[in-house]
Amino acid sequence: MAFKTITISEEVYNLLSGMKKKGESFTELLRRLGNGAKSESSLDEFFGLWAGPEYDEVEKKILEARVRDRKADRARMKRLGLE
Numbered sequence: 001m002a003f004k005t006i007t008i009s010e011e012v013y014n015l016l017s018g019m020k021k022k023g024e025s026f027t028e029l030l031r032r033l034g035n036g037a038k039s040e041s042s043l044d045e046f047f048g049l050w051a052g053p054e055y056d057e058v059e060k061k062i063l064e065a066r067v068r069d070r071k072a073d074r075a076r077m078k079r080l081g082l083e
Contacts, residue, residue, distance in 0.1 A: 016029060
C-alpha cells in the first residue's frame with residue numbers, strides 16, 4: 001500500500017484527533033469521514049447512543065412535548081377550520 005503525506009494545521013489535527021474512535025487510525029478516520037460524505041450516514045451509528053437511566057428524564061420530556069404539540073396543532077387546525 002502506498003502512503004501519502006498531507007499537511008494540516010494543528011487546529012485541524014486536534015479536531016480530527018478528537019473525532020477518532022478508540023483504536024482508530026487517522027487513515028481509518030478519514031476513510032470513515034470520506035465514506036460518509038459520499039452517501040448518507042447510517043442511523044445505525046447512533047443506535048443506543050442515548051441509552052440508560054440518565055436519559056429517561058430526557059425521553060420523558062420529549063414525549064410530553066410531542067403530546068403538547070399535537071394538542072396545540074389540533075386546536076390550531078380547528079381554529080382555522082381545517083379539521
